[in-house]
Amino acid sequence: MKPASLFALIGLAALAAPIRAGDAGDAAGRGLYEARCGGCHALDADRVGPRHAGVFGRKAGSVAGFAYSPALAQSRIVWGDDTLERWLRDPEALIPGQRMNFRVSDPAERRAIVDFLRTAR
């Protein structure tokens, strides 16, 4: 790292409030969705992944204009409690050939994310 950048980083640290221990581990619902899914998804915009608003009851691969994998586009799956839970557990097992490949290994987190998505309109 260049010295100037290092100084800048030190400057940022000086600017910052002290780091405090908190209760972010309790984040559920929206917070958990943003933490686990927010790298690629948003509710109301297509990013690396498609938008999630209204995903419950929607046919997989059906957001207009999003470039899905052929496997997802041709899937007949409809997103609901069971399909989303299985998708988050192991997307390749549910739809071979998909491109997401991201897994949420914790069953409680999967449940919380699916619960949140049910309300995402």
Next chain:
Amino acid sequence: MTALIVPSRRNFLSTTGKAGLSAAAVALLAGRPGLADAAGGDMGKDVDILNVALGLEHEAINAYQLGAGSGLLQKPVLDVAVLFQSHHKSHRDALIATIEKMGGKPVMEKSLDDYAKALNAASLKSQADVLSLAAKLELGASNAYLGVIPSFKDPALAQVAGRLAADETMHWTALSSALGRMLPAKALSFGA
């Protein structure tokens, strides 16, 4: 640009072409011949994962560009944003080199306007808004990298994903500190 899996000169020269690289060859190129047996067949899945990662890096670079160009960031925060953007550019270049070396086609970057719309950049009104967006994206990226690790066929690439996640986590921690946010009270808060 350096690939994420670095070929030795000898192995590289013995390779007939990037389109012909097998998973075993990639493992050998990593300088870890023991991986050659484990890598097995389908590399296409790993290329798919790397391409999703590349899409994330394109977005991160453009998010920092939007922040830097917004006029909302003051020094030294601006310098740090540019530093973090440079990390993402290095990730991007390494991912592109690796995807090409594996015979894949790297996903293209979208326009800055496209990213601005998708990230709702028009809503950014302050330095804290920009940092909050950056922190959100870095946290998501860290978890995304951790969450794809079990899906890699090649353990060397899984390790690369871990290294990328570490960079994103470093960014998130610095941004959270700048915003005066609380850190997670519990251990193992990433990548569950």
